[in-house]
Amino acid sequence: MSMELYYWPGLPGRGEYVRLVLVAIDAPWRDMARLAERQGGGMDGLLRVLGDEREPFAPFACPVLKDGDLLIAQTPLICAYLGETYGLAPADEAERLFARQIALTTADLVNEAHDVHHPLGSWDYYEDQKPEAARRAAGFRDQRIPKFLGWYEQVLTRNPAASGWLVGAGLSYADLGLFQTVLGLRYAFPNHMAGLAGRWPGVEALVDRVAALPRIAAYLDSDRRLAFNQDGIFRHYPELDAPAVPG
């Protein structure tokens, strides 16, 4: 049976983390909010799932995955569920827990990347919190990005399998999450990230390697892939990026 993903249409957002795993495991799946309403999709279908009063496991927020009778929310949980159920996670218990830990750390980084442009809350417009966003962006660029990306680099370097992947010998959902996050950071902070090129070579190699995986490459080339844009988590406001280095 086809899996169903429920997420806001028109932006990659947290839904894209789930989409990449669905693509990599080659699951049959439908992106419900992007289907027509007569196919059970659109915003109506999305709101029907979120607001179903007979659903005991109604989620707090999107993305939500429906796999048979299971209804699962929370991005790192959905990704771990898919990875562990459909062969995109390590089998060893310690490695399995570490993959989950990485996905949760990535979710924290994603939250922080969002809060850069909405430090005073997502209920107010960016335009109403620009000076505050500029201040938070400086700390995020100078302290948080190096701390997070340096940690991923360390994880890659210390992986006993020396596979170039974050955990164990093979690709896992944790790698896909890092891939999407690095692309998001490059979109949001092009000057800053260009200035950091070469600093975390393992992370950069992983990103290139994910992009070249046949299923992922085909997906990135398709119209199923949603481009980063100014409605998503990663947004490019030039005033929040570092100045361009004169070249």
Add this chain to the structure above:
Amino acid sequence: MSMELYYWPGLPGRGEYVRLVLVAIDAPWRDMARLAERQGGGMDGLLRVLGDEREPFAPFACPVLKDGDLLIAQTPLICAYLGETYGLAPADEAERLFARQIALTTADLVNEAHDVHHPLGSWDYYEDQKPEAARRAAGFRDQRIPKFLGWYEQVLTRNPAASGWLVGAGLSYADLGLFQTVLGLRYAFPNHMAGLAGRWPGVEALVDRVAALPRIAAYLDSDRRLAFNQDGIFRHYPELDAPAVPG
């Protein structure tokens, strides 16, 4: 073998979520940063675990749990691991995933509660972001607290087992997380939370019931329990609370 918890001493913080589960499963455990350094504790012991260069699964941040050979970080992951391994989680797969989802949602709420007093980043003092904190606090009090607590209430109401617990027929680690979070909100926003008394009766009943569990009650009465304070996630700044309702 005794489990080891590594977390900053002197504040309940995210470590307290793990401590409550350890207490409820009646595990032998040591709160390492609160032991003397000659016992392998103190800040030295904490930094040794965080900075161990031979550790392939070195975590990004505290809290960290050591259980035999396993080293686990990320609060909701540690709590789920302990609950599922030591009998404080549902057995049914859908319920088990839902308990994890609840714990992740609680972690999101905890992050937002922290960001109330540090909207521009944890790298700056509260005193240097007071007007911004006041603005973020208003949205958190008026929009986010009702959205989150209303969701927990809905989960309790819809639980098919009608047990008064969040998932299934018995207590799980998800309940302990909600308990600690509600206490934290009451500490941080006493006037605002007093004004909301009675609005989510199921949540309030759950909090009372957790506090009365014999192991938890004994722990709360002991000097192992760290009181909320101004170094933690939940901080009481009167200017961020709502005004007291004249009584």
